[in-house]
Amino acid sequence: MSTGTRCGRVVIVGRPNVGKSTLLNRIVGIHLAATTSKPQTTRNRILGIYTEGNDQVLFYDTPGIHAETPRLLNQRLNKTAIASLAGADVVLLMVEAGQWRDEDARVLAYLQAVDVPVMLVVNKVDKIAHKEALLPYLAELGDKFEFAEIIPMSAFRPNDVERLLNVIKCYLPARPFDYDTEEVTDRSMRFIAAEMIREQLMKQLGQELPYSLAVDIEHFKETPGGADIAAVIFVEREGQKRIVIGTKGEMLKQVGTQARQRIATLLQQPVNLKLWVKVKPAWADHPGLLDQFNLDHE
Template sequence: MSDSPAGSAAPHCGLVAIVGRPNVGKSTLLNALVGQKISITSAKAQTTRHRITGIRTVGDAQFVFVDTPGFQTRHQAALNRTLNRTVRGVLADVDVVLFVVEAGRFGLDDAKVLALIQESGRPGQPVVLVANKLDAVQRRAELLPWLKGMQERHAFAEYVPLSAKKGADVERLLEIVRPYLPAQAWLHDEDALTDRSERFLASEIIREKLFRLTGDELPYTSTVVIDKFEEEGELRRIAASIVVEREAHKGMVIGGGGERLKRIGSEARQELETLLDGKVFLELFVKVRSGWAADEEHLRSYGYE
């Protein structure tokens, strides 16, 4: 636990969950709030699979953001059950909940997430409605009746329409959340950005490139396991396995003449060198593990909580 700066006002620190259905912009929002990319993004549902903690310290206040997997309502595979348990566990732990929806939209999946917040959250826990993707709303006047309808669904502590891509909107959200942080010592150092290891961040960046470069071809039941992570001065030597469920999926990842796998490796290596501020030697392998996403033991061995 870290102390607040000497001579400042009493420190405030709180855990803030970012919760919503898949693909509503939670990871983009987390990265914007922290000021650096620490959570991967792609158009594919299921991109975020772990609790990703991002940290932002402003003045006497430390915000500890927890990005959660999108709550899964359609499939009951072991992977989805594990992800949903993660969401429930986060809700029981935090001081504030940011419920992220798309501005002007509220579908069945959003309603199921709101019901989860109401079931799993603590009594009196402040829930802030974050109406994201405001830039995509054509007629702002139509938001007023929508917001009125949202007020009837839950007693939200605050309503914040914004675009996670606009810095001023993100800073405004921080100011709105600040009064809800408890008065207590900081949990992390002032300059900390995440509690995740470099090894974990490496696996996530490789998985992001995998999803982005395979598009809809590859089912979401694929993952990345770091086999080796060694430091030699400024150089990191990383070996990683991309795990897929079927032989056909292996071909999709490798691509004609191995070109797609090379591109995944090249883009991941470039981003890792920026993140880690040093040279990276990256080796990628593709392995077939039939049924891994339906096997609780496999899930644990691959780092799923």
């Protein structure tokens, strides 16, 4: 297998909400990472494995790097993203077309110390009505750093994703594959199930609540007839618990139905999903609970 093969680690970094997880999902062709319109969706480094012919690309999705707050959760998210840079063969810095915020500059500052090629991925070009407006913007970004490539694209367009993959392949080192060809991630279905539940909660709840939520899978069992999953949704206050449950339990029911469908698609079998809501004050500042909720240490 090693003859003529190329294999490399590509780390995707950027501020929150630019489309990193969307790109990862499009590349592996599976909804692996949670994606929402709200910032700070991703809380872990998530590997998506792309294998085609003699090429294997290990894509690492990371939490969006953002201005630090006193919350331990926020600090861990930034640390996870920054620590992911170590061992990269290529780094993708993702930005949103037409935008350059303080948080983008913050991410770029971390890349000054990186000694592998950094590609600038300018995502969401579909949102730009006048394409000529992009040219001065791209030139301005090109002056900020010695980027190996500058790639304007939309993660929604399969042709753009294909084009990006073709560029990345040219940068892969010649070496044997790290993973079997049929593998798509190193994350367990248990982990992905928790992500799918959190994704639905983030999508269906208001602006502030998502950052106070964590999902812990208490029971996960796959049988030939289907999967049995029980999960606890942790919030920080009683009032938040009422919101998550909703009037007559409607909100929780809706979240459960959507998450169950997503998980069933991934597992390719029926899923029985039970959800509970519990209050755990200030869990986002509690090191032990962050560990329990799978928030990495790095």
